Amino acid sequence: MDLRFLTAAEGGEEEGGGNFLVPNGTFIFELLAFLVILFILGYFVVPPIQRAMRQRQEMIEKGIEDARQARERAEAAQRAYREELDEARAEGAKIREKARAEADRLAGGKREQAQQVVAGLHEQGEEELHSQRDQAARELRAQVGTLALTLTERILGSTTADDERLRETIDSFLRDLEPEPADESSAAPGSGSL
Amino acid sequence: MRILAAEEIEIGVHPTATFLGLTFNLDTMLATVIAGAVVVGLGLFVRSRVTAGVPNGAQLFMEGVNAQVRRQVEESIGIKTAPFVIPLALTLFLFILAANWLAVFPSEHYVPPPTADVNLTFALALLVIVLVHVTGIRKRGAGTYIKHFAQPYWWLFPLNIIEELAKPVSLALRLFGNIFSGGIIISLIVGLPAYVLWAPTATWKLFDLFIGLIQAFIFALLTVLYFGSATSEEGH
Secondary structure, three states, rough: OOOEOOOOOOHHHHHOOOOOOOOHHHHHHHHHHHHHHHHHHHHHHHHHHHHHHHHHHHHHHHHHHHHHHHHHHHHHHHHHHHHHHHHHHHHHHHHHHHHHHHHHHHHHHHHHHHHHHHHHHHHHHHHHHHHHHHHHHHHHHHHHHHHHHHHHHHOOOOOOOOOHHHHHHHHHHHHOOOOOHHHHHHHHHHHHHH | OOOOOOOOOOOOOOOEEEOOOOEEEEEHHHHHHOOOOOOOHHHHHHHHOOOOOOOOHHHHHHHHHHHHHHHHHHHOOOOOOOOHHHHEEEEHHHHHHHHHHHHHOOOOOOOHHHHHHHHHHHHHHHHHHHHHHHHHHHHHOOOHHHHHHOOOOHHHHHHHHHHHHHHHHHHHHHHHEEEEEEHHHHHHHOOOOOOHHHHHHHHHHHHHHHHHHHHHHHHHHHHHHHHHHOOOOOOO
């Protein structure tokens, strides 16, 4: 620096004219110095800082926007899922209802059929029973008649002359035991065979 | 450390040099360079590590100041009207803050806060006021701009002119007075006996930090407001 030192602190008052409120050459230096600082900060420091702040702002805004979209998507998916679930439930209920009705219908038919079969079997069984009983009764009756005759012959020791008449008597006795007259016709061939 | 006696500190006296017929205050210039180096160094440090991710402390500080200034500019001028006010106000704030805080170091004799010299404060105030008027004329046209000094009544023209002249003067002298008086208080305190000296010194220096911050803030704020009043359509 090409500065000539003239004074030290002690001589300042006389040199400066004694009034420190009046600017001197330092003013120019200060102005230039500040302009230099302003230039450096204005061109090299403030723009990158503002850029960084803007980028951060954008990043944050983008993050918020992304989060908002993700939430909307999730909500939409959940809504769709619920709707489908409800639909599926309704469908399921309908199918179940239908199946139950079908089952009822089928079961009703089967029951009726089974009842008919049972009734048929019952009837058949009764008929068989009935005819067997009749047959048994017929056989018994024929045997009773023969037995009674044989017994009478053994007791009396001889063949009775009126064999026909005795048989007639026994048969009529047996007929009297029968409650229904319908059985008489069925009993007759049995006794007749003997 | 040498304890300075009160009579050793002379108020408003600087070691000077003469160059091209002009007198230069060497201590003010040195302090300006230091304060400027701090601000520029901080700025370049932040620039070298600037990130859109998680900022470090220095970047956070710069971003905070930037955001404050930006908001202030947006409110009183509108960013689009005068975007260059942001770096100007930011630099003013940081530089004045650094300059003011030089008062904290016990180096009043060699490196006084440069803001305690009217050369610095007048230089800044003049720069600001010139830029304000240039911006006003550019924004509204020279005729309209000059006419707005005659509002709301023509006879207020002289008063408005005085107000405009008072702006840079008050801007400069407010800063100068506050910081300069801090030096005076220190010079009074050092007149106390050495064994009680530390308490008022520490207290005052803490307060000085606060004053330095407030004054830097006021200077930058008023700068923004002056720009605002010069560019606004409705005049004063």
